[in-house]
Amino acid sequence: xxPMLLYDDFRKKIADCTSGGRIELHRSDxxxxxxxxxxxxxxxxxxxxxxAIGELVERxxxxxxxxxCDHSGDYxxxxxxxxxxxxxxxxxxxxxGIFPDVFQDPERVVVEHTSANPTGPIHVGRxxxxxxxxxxxxxxxxxxxRVSTQxxxxxxxxxxxxxxxxxxxxxxxxxxxVENLLHGYQEIYRHMDALGGEDAVISPxxxxxxxxxxxxxxxxxxxxxxxxxxxxxxxxRLGISIEDYVWESGFLQSExxxxxxxxxxxxxxEDGDARYVQMPWGKKEYLVRSDGxxxxxARDLAYHLFKAHHFDVIVDVLGEDHKDYARTIGHVLxxxxxxxxxxxxxxxxxxxLEGAKLSTRQGNIITVNDLxxxxxxxxxxxxxxxxxSYDSKTRESxxxxxxxxxxxFNVIRVNPQKAIVFRWDEALSTEGxxxxxxxxxxxxxxxxxxxxxxxxxxxxxxxxxEKSLLWNMYLYPESLERSLASKRPDLIAxxxxxxxxxxxxxYSSCQVNVQDDEVRGTRRRIVEMYRTIxxxxxxxxxxxxxxxx
RNA sequence: GGGUCCGUGGCCUAGUUUGGAUAAGGCACCGUCCUUCUAAGUCGGUGAUCGGGGGUUCAAAUCCCCCCGGGCCCGCCA
Numbered sequence: 001x002x003p004m005l006l007y008d009d010f011r012k013k014i015a016d017c018t019s020g021g022r023i024e025l026h027r028s029d030x031x032x033x034x035x036x037x038x039x040x041x042x043x044x045x046x047x048x049x050x051x052a053i054g055e056l057v058e059r060x061x062x063x064x065x066x067x068x069c070d071h072s073g074d075y076x077x078x079x080x081x082x083x084x085x086x087x088x089x090x091x092x093x094x095x096x097g098i099f100p101d102v103f104q105d106p107e108r109v110v111v112e113h114t115s116a117n118p119t120g121p122i123h124v125g126r127x128x129x130x131x132x133x134x135x136x137x138x139x140x141x142x143x144x145x146r147v148s149t150q151x152x153x154x155x156x157x158x159x160x161x162x163x164x165x166x167x168x169x170x171x172x173x174x175x176x177x178v179e180n181l182l183h184g185y186q187e188i189y190r191h192m193d194a195l196g197g198e199d200a201v202i203s204p205x206x207x208x209x210x211x212x213x214x215x216x217x218x219x220x221x222x223x224x225x226x227x228x229x230x231x232x233x234x235x236x237r238l239g240i241s242i243e244d245y246v247w248e249s250g251f252l253q254s255e256x257x258x259x260x261x262x263x264x265x266x267x268x269x270e271d272g273d274a275r276y277v278q279m280p281w282g283k284k285e286y287l288v289r290s291d292g293x294x295x296x297x298a299r300d301l302a303y304h305l306f307k308a309h310h311f312d313v314i315v316d317v318l319g320e321d322h323k324d325y326a327r328t329i330g331h332v333l334x335x336x337x338x339x340x341x342x343x344x345x346x347x348x349x350x351x352x353l354e355g356a357k358l359s360t361r362q363g364n365i366i367t368v369n370d371l372x373x374x375x376x377x378x379x380x381x382x383x384x385x386x387x388x389s390y391d392s393k394t395r396e397s398x399x400x401x402x403x404x405x406x407x408x409f410n411v412i413r414v415n416p417q418k419a420i421v422f423r424w425d426e427a428l429s430t431e432g433x434x435x436x437x438x439x440x441x442x443x444x445x446x447x448x449x450x451x452x453x454x455x456x457x458x459x460x461x462x463x464x465x466e467k468s469l470l471w472n473m474y475l476y477p478e479s480l481e482r483s484l485a486s487k488r489p490d491l492i493a494x495x496x497x498x499x500x501x502x503x504x505x506x507y508s509s510c511q512v513n514v515q516d517d518e519v520r521g522t523r524r525r526i527v528e529m530y531r532t533i534x535x536x537x538x539x540x541x542x543x544x545x546x547x548x549x
Numbered sequence: 550g551g552g553u554c555c556g557u558g559g560c561c562u563a564g565u566u567u568g569g570a571u572a573a574g575g576c577a578c579c580g581u582c583c584u585u586c587u588a589a590g591u592c593g594g595u596g597a598u599c600g601g602g603g604g605u606u607c608a609a610a611u612c613c614c615c616c617c618g619g620g621c622c623c624g625c626c627a
Contacts, residue, residue, distance in 0.1 A: 028567050035570070045569065045608085073570060117627070157627045179585075197627090248627095274625050281552090291626045296627045320621050323553070347552075349620070382589065402589085414562070418555065419620055425576090426561070430589055432575040433562075440589050448586050486566075494563060508591050549589080 005143070005477045007100035008088050010065055010080055014040060017059040023053035032475065038068070039471060045074045082462035085470040086522070089529050090457075100477040102144035109145045110307050111137040113317035114235070114242065115152040117159045118227035120182045122234050123365035124422050125351050131318040131411045131542070132348055134240040138540045142316075143484055148311070149242045152303055155224040156248040157296060158198065161205045161392045162188050163227075164220050178230045181223055184358075189361050204336035210252060210293050234368045238404055239410060239542050246300055248308075256302035256309075257294070261287075263337045277336060285328050286337035297328070304333055308341040315487075317346045336358055348416035354423065366422070368407075375403030375428045382430065383549070390548075401544040403428070405435035408542040413493035435543045438500045442534060443549045444507060445527050452513030455521040465502075465509040466526060472502040473533050489541060496537050503530050 011030055018025040025042060028261030029229055033041045042060075044053050053071055060069045060076065067082035070077050092099040117125050133149070141147040154160060162478020167176070174180045188201065190255040195201050208216050212241065226247070235241065251257055261268070268275050268287070275288035289297040307314045326345040333339045351549070359365070379402035383395045390398065410427050414420055430436040479495035535545050 026567090031567095034564085034573075037570075041570090043569070075570070154627065159627065273627080276625080283623080284625095286625045291625085295625070300627090321553070322622090322627095324622055325627095347554090352620080379589090386587080386589085418562090421561095429576080430606090432589095432590085434575085437575095438590050440587080444585095444587055444590085453585050473555090490563090494574090497563095501574085504590070507586080509584055513586055549587085 004103045004105075005100040005480060006103055007092060007477055009477075010063075010084075010474075011040060013063060013065075013077060014042065014060055017063070018056060020208070022049060023047045023056060025056075025326060033077070037075070039080045040078040042076040042078065043074065044071075044076055050396055056087065080471070080474075082467040082470055083459065085467070085474050086462070086526070089470065089473055089508065089533075090525060093529055094530050097532070098536060099473070099529075100480070102142070105144040105146070107145055107313060108148045108311045109137075109140045109313040109315060110150055110311040111140065111147065111315045111317065112150045112152060112307070114135075114231070114240075115154070116231065117154045117157070118224040118231065119159050119163045120227065120360040120365070121178060121367045121369065122231045123360065123367050124353075124363070124371060124427070127238075127368050127419070128348055128351050128411050128416075129317050129319065130235055130238070130240050131408050132346065132416055132489060134238075135412055135541045136317065136346060136487060138542075139484055139489060139492065141481070142480065142536075142540055145313070148244065150244045150246055150307070151242045152300075153224060153228060153245050153247045153329045154296075155221050156209065156252065156326070158202050158206065159185075159298065160224055161202045161209070161218060162198075165201055165205060176226050178227055181227055185462070186361060186363050193248070197465050200270075206293065207291070211351065212252055219246065221249060234372075237372060238368070238408060241372050246303065247412060248296075248303070251299040251302040251306070252294075254302055254306070256305040257298060259305055260298060260301045260337070264332075267336050269520035272435075277332060279328060279331060283328070285332070301329065301332060301337075304343070305328060305337075305339065308333070308339050308343075311341070313344065315346060317348070323347050325390065344378075344487070346416065346531040349419040349501065351411070351422050354421055363465075371407060371427060372400075372403050374424070375406055376400055378428055379403050379406075379430065379436075394548075396548060398549050401546055402430065402436050402439065405439060405543040406430060409435035409438075409493060412489050412541045413497075415490050416490065433497055436549075438496055438534070438538060438543055439546055439549060441500045441503050442538075442545045443547065445503070445531050446547045448453050448512045448527050449524065452520060452524065455517045457521045457525060460518045460522060462522075463510055465506040466523070468533045469499075469502045469506045469526060469530060472499045473529060476533055476537060479537075492537055492540050496534065496541065496543070499534050499537065501531070503534070506530075 004319035012027065013029045014030055015025065029043050031037055031041050031043065047053060053076065054460040057069050057071050057076055060066055060078055065081055066078060067081040068079040089099055090099060110134055113138045114130045116122060137147050137149050163181055163185040164189030167181050170184045192198065192201065264277060267277050269278060272290050274286055274290045274293065276284045276286040278284060285297060286295055289296055304314060316326065326347060330343050330345065331345055376399045380395060383390060383398050406428055410429065411420070413433070476495065479491050483491040510523060512520065512527060514520050538545055
């Protein structure tokens with residue numbers, strides 16, 4: 001089943017004009033104009049037959065939604081009638097409440113994101129995973145997929161063992177808190193060499209763990225839960241909630257693990273008592289150590305098999321350090337194990353600190369909670385400085401929404417492939433291309449609707465700013481499509497900005513609440529449609545729209 | 550060393566997948582607009598050899614090759 005958006009696609013209809021004619025053009029020859037010549041441009045470089053192009057122009061002119069169509073240079077410029085855009089959007093939103101409507105797709109998608117080792121609070125380096133993952137899940141969902149989200153909790157590796165051992169050694173008797181666990185974790189790595197290295201400190205625990213020693217399992221899971229609670233609270237503040245937390249320890253002896261080894265049996269190679277699979281690009285990937293214990297890869301494959309049992313599309317959001325790893329699991333699952341499911345990976349580059357590297361272990365982090373707090377203070381100051389005075393409760397809720405939205409926006413707006421260098425002023429920026437810019441326009445639209453009175457819709461000439469706003473609204477499906485196909489949530493951010501700019505132009509040029517019934521009626525309707533669409537799109541990237549700010 | 554991704558005005562970010570008409574936003578800087586619906590806004594201005602070099606093409610920020618700079622990976626860690 002192929003996911004689809006339901007709306008009247010003018011672009012497709014223009015493409016249809018070329019079929020059966022003397023020149024054939026593909027949908028990709030028809031572009032959205034970005035230079036101000038028209039709305040759509042049809043590229044005709046490869047067609048020198050002027051008569052045939054003239055014929056095409058005539059056919060396009062015949063379309064009821066086309067206002068103007070001219071052949072100029074090597075392009076055919078097509079302008080769409082504002083009335084057509086208006087009635088398309090109006091009827092879609094009137095009948096279904098959204099634009100574009102979707103065909104409910106029965107395919108089940110699971111997006112795994114965040115999955116950070118529970119060894120400390122979530123920091124700005126890690127949050128990109130959560131922000132991208134959550135937005136991507138929302139985009140799949142908006143597209144009509146049945147979506148679930150998961151966090152794979154690592155409670156079985158060296159890092160959490162070290163945290164547990166560190167807490168025992170350096171915080172004995174103290175309460176099991178995030179601060180104490182983090183302290184123990186950092187201390188034990190500081191003294192690792194003096195204590196005899198990982199072999200002496202961690203390996204015995206790992207061995208007991210995999211036996212399995214149920215009491216140890218429970219204690220470590222308990223410690224992880226404490227840190228995880230803190231991570232969950234932070235994410236929840238950002239409007240991110242993950243449906244299922246799947247514990248790695250659950251796969252130590254699972255059916256799926258047995259299934260992995262069963263399925264890989266013919267492909268598994270021996271190296272002493274260790275076992276590995278050979279990658280076609282030359283690497284050996286180990287699943288079993290010489291001492292018989294299993295590596296993370298084995299448990300993660302079991303986890304992916306578990307996901308494959310319940311979902312059709314399995315999406316992992318991973319940092320660029322896991323790029324080769326993703327290639328490995330993709331190959332093992334699809335080619336070696338021949339699991340008939342779509343495994344997809346969204347790889348993003350890191351957020352770094354200027355000069356320094358982020359590290360939980362070394363204590364060199366900016367926590368997301370700190371970031372939100374700073375943002376809240378900043379926003380609170382701006383709200384207080386405004387003329388219309390809000391009570392302190394309203395002011396604080398505005399500040400929180402602005403802080404959270406700004407942080408999410410400034411992360412999501414960058415192509416996941418590109419690295420981000422963290423800077424305080426950029427992370428919390430409230431001017432220009434930012435979340436508050438979008439939110440503020442929305443708040444102004446609330447005022448417009450509050451102040452005037454409704455009236456009947458009547459057909460009339462639209463101004464250029466009205467047309468431009470309508471056109472931008474019409475383009476929403478294009479952004480949704482591209483964003484989903486290329487797993488680029490940043491494209492939604494770009495769309496939200498351009499829609500907001502179009503609304504601001506409209507706002508400054510077109511008074512809405514005027515005497516004239518026809519003008520007032522259509523303009524108020526345009527504002528309502530804008531609110532529906534901008535809210536829809538903003539929600540995909542976690543911007544919290546406020547009625548007032 | 551091998552692999553991989555990135556390099557667009559002083560700074561940040563789109564545009565590269567599918568080559569085409571004036572390279573688009575934002576920040577900063579200079580100037581404009583609050584007795585029309587919220588100035589977190591609007592309008593205008595300064596500022597780009599699209600990292601460098603070669604190639605393909607009627608046409609290259611976009612495709613190919615080489616080089617330079619930076620991130621990440623190259624564990625019987627997770």
